[in-house]
Amino acid sequence: MGEAATVRGMLALLLSLGAAPPALAAEVDLTRAAILPVADADGTSAVAADLLAGDLRALGATPAGVVAQDTRCAATCVVIGTVDAPLVRRLARAGGIDLAPLKGAWERYARATVRADGRTYLLIAGSDARGAVYGVTDLSRALGISPWAWWADVTPRRRAAVTIDDRTIVSRSPSVKYRGIFLNDEDWGLEPWAARTYDPAKGNIGPRTYRRVFELMWRLKANTIWPAMHTISTPFFGDPGNAPLARRYAIVVGSSHAEPMLRNNLREWSEAKRGAFDYTRRRDAILDYWRERVPETKDQDGFYTVGLRGLHDGPMQGATTTAARRAVLEDVVGRQRKLLGDTLGRPVADIPQLYVAYHELQEAYDAGLTVPDDVTLMWTDDNYGWLRRLSTPAEQRRAGGAGVYYHLSYWGRPHDYLWLGTTHPALIREQMGRAWETDARRIWVVNVGDIKPIEYLTQYFLDLAFDADTFKDAPKAHLTAFMAEQFGDADAAAIADVMWRFYDLAWPRKPEFMGFGETEWVTPNRPSAYVMSDGEEAQARIAAYRALVADADRIAARIPADRRDAYEELVGYPVRGAARLNERILDLDLAQLYARQDRASANIYVARAQAAHRALVADTARYNALAGGKWRGMMDMAPRRLPVFAEPMWPSWEASRQTGCATAQWGSWIGDENVLTFTRGTPATRPVTLYAHQPIAVTWQAGALPAGLSLSVAGGALTGANGYEQRLTLSYDGKGAVAPLTLTCGGRPLTVHAATLAPPADGGAKEVDRRVTMPALTATAGADWQRVPDLGSYRGALRSRLDLPHRADPGQGTPATWRFANITEGSAILRLIALPTHPTDPEKGLRAAVRIDDGAWQVVDFATHGRSDRWRANVLANTATVDIVLDSIAAGAHRIALIPLDPGIMIDRIELVLDGARPRYAPFPTEDR
Numbered sequence: 001m002g003e004a005a006t007v008r009g010m011l012a013l014l015l016s017l018g019a020a021p022p023a024l025a026a027e028v029d030l031t032r033a034a035i036l037p038v039a040d041a042d043g044t045s046a047v048a049a050d051l052l053a054g055d056l057r058a059l060g061a062t063p064a065g066v067v068a069q070d071t072r073c074a075a076t077c078v079v080i081g082t083v084d085a086p087l088v089r090r091l092a093r094a095g096g097i098d099l100a101p102l103k104g105a106w107e108r109y110a111r112a113t114v115r116a117d118g119r120t121y122l123l124i125a126g127s128d129a130r131g132a133v134y135g136v137t138d139l140s141r142a143l144g145i146s147p148w149a150w151w152a153d154v155t156p157r158r159r160a161a162v163t164i165d166d167r168t169i170v171s172r173s174p175s176v177k178y179r180g181i182f183l184n185d186e187d188w189g190l191e192p193w194a195a196r197t198y199d200p201a202k203g204n205i206g207p208r209t210y211r212r213v214f215e216l217m218w219r220l221k222a223n224t225i226w227p228a229m230h231t232i233s234t235p236f237f238g239d240p241g242n243a244p245l246a247r248r249y250a251i252v253v254g255s256s257h258a259e260p261m262l263r264n265n266l267r268e269w270s271e272a273k274r275g276a277f278d279y280t281r282r283r284d285a286i287l288d289y290w291r292e293r294v295p296e297t298k299d300q301d302g303f304y305t306v307g308l309r310g311l312h313d314g315p316m317q318g319a320t321t322t323a324a325r326r327a328v329l330e331d332v333v334g335r336q337r338k339l340l341g342d343t344l345g346r347p348v349a350d351i352p353q354l355y356v357a358y359h360e361l362q363e364a365y366d367a368g369l370t371v372p373d374d375v376t377l378m379w380t381d382d383n384y385g386w387l388r389r390l391s392t393p394a395e396q397r398r399a400g401g402a403g404v405y406y407h408l409s410y411w412g413r414p415h416d417y418l419w420l421g422t423t424h425p426a427l428i429r430e431q432m433g434r435a436w437e438t439d440a441r442r443i444w445v446v447n448v449g450d451i452k453p454i455e456y457l458t459q460y461f462l463d464l465a466f467d468a469d470t471f472k473d474a475p476k477a478h479l480t481a482f483m484a485e486q487f488g489d490a491d492a493a494a495i496a497d498v499m500w501r502f503y504d505l506a507w508p509r510k511p512e513f514m515g516f517g518e519t520e521w522v523t524p525n526r527p528s529a530y531v532m533s534d535g536e537e538a539q540a541r542i543a544a545y546r547a548l549v550a551d552a553d554r555i556a557a558r559i560p561a562d563r564r565d566a567y568e569e570l571v572g573y574p575v576r577g578a579a580r581l582n583e584r585i586l587d588l589d590l591a592q593l594y595a596r597q598d599r600a601s602a603n604i605y606v607a608r609a610q611a612a613h614r615a616l617v618a619d620t621a622r623y624n625a626l627a628g629g630k631w632r633g634m635m636d637m638a639p640r641r642l643p644v645f646a647e648p649m650w651p652s653w654e655a656s657r658q659t660g661c662a663t664a665q666w667g668s669w670i671g672d673e674n675v676l677t678f679t680r681g682t683p684a685t686r687p688v689t690l691y692a693h694q695p696i697a698v699t700w701q702a703g704a705l706p707a708g709l710s711l712s713v714a715g716g717a718l719t720g721a722n723g724y725e726q727r728l729t730l731s732y733d734g735k736g737a738v739a740p741l742t743l744t745c746g747g748r749p750l751t752v753h754a755a756t757l758a759p760p761a762d763g764g765a766k767e768v769d770r771r772v773t774m775p776a777l778t779a780t781a782g783a784d785w786q787r788v789p790d791l792g793s794y795r796g797a798l799r800s801r802l803d804l805p806h807r808a809d810p811g812q813g814t815p816a817t818w819r820f821a822n823i824t825e826g827s828a829i830l831r832l833i834a835l836p837t838h839p840t841d842p843e844k845g846l847r848a849a850v851r852i853d854d855g856a857w858q859v860v861d862f863a864t865h866g867r868s869d870r871w872r873a874n875v876l877a878n879t880a881t882v883d884i885v886l887d888s889i890a891a892g893a894h895r896i897a898l899i900p901l902d903p904g905i906m907i908d909r910i911e912l913v914l915d916g917a918r919p920r921y922a923p924f925p926t927e928d929r
Contacts, residue, residue: 027163028113028122030056030143034064034074038081038088044129044250045080048136051215052078055140058149060158070117078122078139080132088125091116095123097168102127106173107223109135113166122164129250130223134171137219139164146485147219150212152455153565153627154486175436175468178303178352178403178443180224181217181451181458182256185411185418187232188636189450197632204234207241214249216451220462224252224303226445227264235264237293243300254303254445257356257380257405258313261290261304261336262297265311277311279328280318287335294343303352303443304340306375307361308332313412315360326364337372349374349399354443356380356405362389366842376400376442379435383410384875385427388838390438390802390904401442404435408457409449411640413520414872415513418639420574421454422506425475426790428457430799432464433471434904437802438840452634453574456482456499475790476500486570487563491555495571498552502575505544508793508922511578513876514585515644525643531589532919534666536687538586539727540924545579552576565626573623577637580616581644584609588648597664598656600695600724606650613647658693661700661718661745663752665689666769666918675753676730678708679766679823682759683734688752690743691725692718698746700726708736709754718745730754757823763893764819770917774818774896774910782814784900792908793923797835799907800848800900806841810849810857813899818910825891829913830884832898834862835906836874847901850884853894858884862905877922879908889914 035053037045049066056063064074070087081088083102092099095114102108105127114121124139126132141147143162146154183190183205191205199208205228217225225246227236236242236253246253255262263269269277269289279286307329308316319325333355341348355361355371356378366389371377379389379402391402408423410416432444444465448458460478464470470478476496483499484492515525530538552575559567591605620637638645665688667676676686692698701715712729730752732738738756742749760766765774775794777787784804788797798816807813832850839846846862860882864871874880889912896910909923 026166028120028166029076030063030078030122030162030164031061032064032074033061033076033078033122034072035066035078035080036068036070036073036087037066038079038085039068040082040085040129042129042247042250044248045082045132047248048080048133048218049078051218052080052136052140055143055145055156056162058145058156058158059143059162060160061162073119073121075118076120076122078124080124080126080136082126082128082132088123091121091123092125095121097123097125099125101170102131105131106177107131107134107221108171108173109138110168110170111135111139112168122166131171133218133250134221137221138169138171141219147216147459148455148486148566148570151216151451152486152569153630155562155566157562172467174221174466176403176441176444176465178224178252178445179222179462179465180226180252180254180443180445181222181462182226182405182445182447183213183228183449183451184226184256184447185230185409185449185639186228187230188418188639189452189634190228191230191232192636193450193631193633195633197629197634206234206239207245210242210245211249213451214245214251217251218249220459221466222462223250224254224443224445226254226256229256229259229264229266231266233267235267237262237296238264238267243296247300250301252301252303252352253297254354255305257305257307257358257361257378258309259305260307260309261293261339262302263290263293269311271311276317278318279308279316279332287339290336291339291343294339298344303354304336305354305356306333306336307355309358309361322360322363322367325360326367326369329361329364329369333371333375352376353400354378354403357389358405362842372400373398374400376403378403378405378443378445379440380405381407381431382838382871382875383407383412384836385423385431386836386838386875387431387434389842390434390840391440392841396439402438402440403443403445404432404440405445405447406432406461407447408454408461409447413867414518414876415644416519416640416642417510417512418449419512419637419645420506420510420577421457422503422510422574422578423457424503424507424791425457425460425479426795428461429464429471429475430788430791430906432461434802436464436468436471450634452631453569455570486566487559491558494551494555498548498555498575499571501544501548502578504795505541505548506578507878509877511581512642512644514582515642517643518872519640519642522642525585525648527592528586528589529921530586531593532921534664534918535590535593536666537921537924538590539687542583542586544924545582549576549579568623568626569631573619573635576619577616580612580619583612584616584648585644587612591651594691595651595653597662597691598658598693600656600692602653603695604720604723606652609648610650655695656693660748661690661692661698661743661750663688663690663743663750665752667753668770668916670753670755673753675755677769678732678738678754678756679768680756680759681734682766684732684768686730686732686754688728688730689725690718690728690745690750692746695720695724697724700743700745703742703744703749705741706737706739708733708738708756709741711741732756760821760823760891761893763821764895766820767822767824767912767914770824770914771920772820772822772912772914773923774820776816776907776909779816779818779898781816784814785816788906792835792906793833794909797906797908800903800905802840802903804900804903806844806903807901810859810899810901813849813901815897815899816907817898818896819893820896820912821893822889822891822912822914824914824916826888827915828886828889830886830896831911831913832860832862832882832884833908833911834880834882835908836864836871836878836880837862837904837906839863839902840904844902846880846905848905849899849901851897852886852889857899859901860884879922
């Protein structure tokens with residue numbers, strides 16, 4: 001888009017993030033402006049001035065430089081400081097700028113133009129140091145500097161004049177007070193890249209790397225860091241340059257659930273030297289260990305994690321039951337607080353402290369652990385994006401408030417996802433919306449792994465935290481605005497659509513989960529559940545990914561040269577990477593299936609899988625060579641070297657002993673024949689594959705078709721080019737005659753049987769292939785239910801109200817009702833598919849009462865406990881399923897009613913699965929939408 005449109009677009013984005021300016025005004029030319037940082041104790045304004053100067057130069061300006069006194073200013077001068085600075089107050093008085101709203105505020109700023117002393121001053125006045133910083137980064141963003149200019153190579157575009165309008169802007173305070181990122185599981189990306197490419201002199205993640213991280217945090221308005229903490233990384237306080245740098249950047253330093261008191265246990269506690277990390281036996285040694293660190297942080301803006309876990313990410317040593325852990329924690333937290341108060345010389349209630357209720361720490365809390373009222377309770381997700389706990393009404397009144405620790409990247413059981421960022425934005429919005437609605441607003445921290453390639457999701461999380469009004473916008477609208485900022489308006493919607501489909505395809509199974517194995521312990525890959533029947537689910541998934549790649553590549557071809565690296569990092573590599581891994585796995589599984597069917601194509605599918613693997617290797621090498629090798633070592637296509645990523649053994653089969661051709665289709669067994677059935681009056685399609693047994697080219701031709709049927713292809717040849725098979729679509733027009741059809745292949749006729757069935761009674765969803773599918777939002781829902789758009793298999797879920805009282809009697813509730821009609825009479829399963837949420841109250845469940853027609857109510861519970869096998873299956877598939885066996889269901893019209901008995905249940909869909917239905921792993925992302 002043009003320069004003016006770019007500025008307008010950036011301004012609109014800034015307004016959405018909290019700025020509230022009055023009407024348009026004149027322009028201030030910053031092309032040759034000087035920059036004056038008003039001195040502060042830690043030099044934060046000077047760093048901000050240097051950042052702004054660099055941004056102006058990147059846009060083509062030639063700033064007069066960073067000056068120390070207003071008398072050294074050029075004709076135009078940008079002044080950066082806090083409201084307490086005399087120069088800031090003097091300029092504000094001269095310009096009639098009211099700074100009163102900033103006094104005592106948290107991270108706010110005013111930006112105003114003041115004409116005085118023969119100069120034009122652009123005043124950026126912060127309520128505090130970070131407020132002033134955000135005034136600078138918002139200015140840069142309005143000028144066209146993306147937050148991802150450095151981290152995703154969104155190259156600033158130069159212009160002849162760099163101008164900004166002279167309106168006065170007064171920002172709002174952030175919605176969430178502390179907003180942070182956790183650099184984690186850095187072994188396969190951030191640390192190797194820092195050590196070998198970005199800072200080889202340091203050979204690890206050190207001040208040079210953290211300077212880039214902190215700059216990104218400034219631009220995203222994050223104020224809290226949980227530093228990298230694996231054994232491969234130098235502990236944050238182990239490098240003497242890190243802590244002063246954090247003070248200079250006004251970054252709050254905290255630490256994860258496994259690192260109380262700002263200590264990095266993995267590198268700072270040596271069991272060989274210090275003994276076991278067991279508080280029950282070595283209390284004084286561990287207290288001394290914490291005591292070593294606290295004085296070092298006296299001048300640090302810190303948020304101290306209290307509590308105790310094991311040496312790394314596991315339960316504490318020496319206490320093996322919840323009751324024992326609770327007792328230890330009561331003592332630990334009390335002693336930690338005394339240590340903080342005594343060492344820092346402040347009332348302990350004034351020292352930010354955090355109890356991260358992660359796994360067994362939540363269990364101890366729920367079992368009655370007393371956490372002091374001023375300590376912030378940090379709830380966590382279950383590592384897969386689903387919050388395990390929310391604040392009760394009583395907890396919402398605590399002085400310390402509550403927060404959330406959330407994952408966009410994870411190492412652990414049941415399976416890692418460290419490679420690509422595929423968490424659906426609609427899930428982030430719904431879950432963090434729950435946190436916001438239940439007053440968890442003091443601190444949000446998100447696990448961003450290596451930062452790349454989770455750029456967009458990181459920004460979305462932090463934008464929600466900074467401005468809760470972002471919840472009012474559809475996630476796809478935010479995604480579109482993000483893409484417009486990086487690539488311009490013209491392609492923004494198309495790029496957002498590509499990425500939305502990318503998230504949709506990962507919803508039922510992340511790429512990292514496609515091996516269908518697990519970790520901890522690591523199990524081998526298993527055959528894909530997408531190939532449970534005839535392989536059509538796998539074929540559809542492969543086709544969807546190929547179409548996605550084609551669309552992404554078409555857009556890439558028209559992306560300007562200065563943004564091509566950015567496009568590859570933010571769009572191209574994630575899309576192709578997910579596609580290639582899916583293709584490799586599914587093509588190989590299809591080869592096994594087709595070999596059992598004596599298809600000549602089996603070895604060709606192996607070759608396709610090999611090609612997909614080679615393409616993934618090449619794509620990863622290309623990523624690491626982007627921007628002249630800037631990211632070499634950042635992208636690893638096989639983190640932790642798990643089986644899902646490994647190049648498999650490549651099977652090969654001899655030619656089948658069978659000759660001729662055959663067809664493959666999934667129908668109903670009628671009159672000793674496999675019959676494709678259609679419902680009279682309802683247009684529909686069915687897949688049919690014609691294939692050869694031998695790898696020998698043969699021709700084929702369709703015979704005359706009945707009036708109601710048509711074929712996607714009428715004839716051709718089976719050759720090596722098409723894998724000796726032809727995939728066909730048989731379409732029924734809903735009104736004409738249907739009868740068997742003949743395909744002649746290699747001179748031999750093959751019959752494809754087809755017939756129509758009488759339509760069911762009117763009413764709602766219809767049976768297709770012995771299955772009735774009822775998406776959540778097709779229900780007529782009562783007041784107990786809320787509609788949640790964009791989330792789930794059909795881009796919409798039903799949620800029982802978060803303020804719903806727990807109840808035992810279905811008669812007290814209002815149902816969601818689905819109507820359906822089935823043709824087949826007989827045994828069936830009523831399958832209730834929810835999303836794998838957790839109870840809002842740990843003492844309660846996720847219960848609902850269900851009935852068919854006027855039958856008896858049956859109570860089901862979607863809740864899981866701990867890391868049970870049921871929970872593991874749920875999070876890998878993003879579903880929570882309850883099956884009710886029906887001995888028999890009559891053909892005809894029916895209704896299903898579902899009444900919630902607990903808050904927070906989320907229904908994805910309901911299915912009636914009749915005997916003989918084709919097995920299905922998940923609905924295809926575009927079905928019935």
